[in-house]
Amino acid sequence: MKSFVAVHEKGTFVGAARDLGISQPSLSRHIQSLEALLGVRLFDRHTRNVGLSRAGEELLPICQRMLTELDNGSSEMADIAAGRRGRVTIAVLPSIARVLFPLSLPAFRSENPEVEIRVIDGVIEAIEEAVLLGRADFGLSARPATGEGIHFRQLFDDPMTVLMHKDDAFASRDTVTWADLSERPFIALAARTSIRYLTDLGFAKAGIVMEPTFVIASAHMAVTLTVTGLGLTAIPRLNLAEAKDTDLIAKPLVSPSIARNVGIITARSRSTSPPARRLMEMIAEGTLRFDEADVQDQVGEG
Numbered sequence: 360m361k362s363f364v365a366v367h368e369k370g371t372f373v374g375a376a377r378d379l380g381i382s383q384p385s386l387s388r389h390i391q392s393l394e395a396l397l398g399v400r401l402f403d404r405h406t407r408n409v410g411l412s413r414a415g416e417e418l419l420p421i422c423q424r425m426l427t428e429l430d431n432g433s434s435e436m437a438d439i440a441a442g443r444r445g446r447v448t449i450a451v452l453p454s455i456a457r458v459l460f461p462l463s464l465p466a467f468r469s470e471n472p473e474v475e476i477r478v479i480d481g482v483i484e485a486i487e488e489a490v491l492l493g494r495a496d497f498g499l500s501a502r503p504a505t506g507e508g509i510h511f512r513q514l515f516d517d518p519m520t521v522l523m524h525k526d527d528a529f530a531s532r533d534t535v536t537w538a539d540l541s542e543r544p545f546i547a548l549a550a551r552t553s554i555r556y557l558t559d560l561g562f563a564k565a566g567i568v569m570e571p572t573f574v575i576a577s578a579h580m581a582v583t584l585t586v587t588g589l590g591l592t593a594i595p596r597l598n599l600a601e602a603k604d605t606d607l608i609a610k611p612l613v614s615p616s617i618a619r620n621v622g623i624i625t626a627r628s629r630s631t632s633p634p635a636r637r638l639m640e641m642i643a644e645g646t647l648r649f650d651e652a653d654v655q656d657q658v659g660e661g
Contacts, residue, residue: 462645544590547571
């Protein structure tokens with residue numbers, strides 16, 4: 360098609376061959392092959408130049424349109440390959456998004472305004488499933504329990520804290536132990552959540568069998584019940600934003616110290632697009648600017 364359009368624009372085979380950077384015999388063979396394929400004559404030869412035949416006049420706008428679309432498609436694919444266009448879908452725990460997104464997404468959007476970003480928020484099992492099934496390019500989550508088919512790139516640790524009213528008996532302490540919690544009504548998250556896994560791990564390592572007073576589905580509800588004075592709850596530091604503008608304070612949980620590993624998860628069997636790779640790197644770079652004081656300011660840690 361390009362040879363056909365070039366001959367029309369130059370009016371001669373010699374000029375078209377020169378513009379295309381090929382020999383005149385090669386160009387002639389291209390045109391002959393196209394004419395043979397279509398079963399029509401495309402050019403009427405004259406003494407010094409060539410002109411379009413009736414069939415050539417009909418074919419010309421079709422070829423021009425196809426070449427334009429091909430050029431546009433090539434340009435778009437080049438943008439996608441370079442990470443300038445496309446779509447990135449992130450599956451993320453809300454508590455992690457609250458901290459990491461402000462450190463990375465504004466800069467990524469400024470650098471890549473043509474890239475669409477989609478976000479799927481959910482619990483760790485839903486995030487892992489979205490990544491494995493290809494519904495998300497990557498996930499931001501705690502380390503998966505099994506990790507089958509998953510690659511985990513750790514970014515930082517998120518230590519467990521105990522949340523209590525500012526007038527609680529433990530409020531004057533620098534730290535609280537897991538054994539201390541066994542003496543008080545305890546508000547636990549539901550089984551199969553990443554926070555419940557860490558809570559159970561903390562009690563098990565302390566040699567304590569804990570029977571929760573309340574079992575609820577979300578960190579937000581755990582905070583709500585703690586505000587009412589019905590008990591204490593244990594949540595990772597990044598979840599402390601749930602307690603912002605309340606009379607609650609947080610204390611580090613020790614003996615033992617327990618933390619969830621926060622990082623990026625990808626599917627081992629699936630490659631990531633250039634925009635997704637760039638965003639993952641910017642998120643990783645953003646964690647270098649992560650300041651725990653920003654989290655501590657969200658709720659008192661006396």
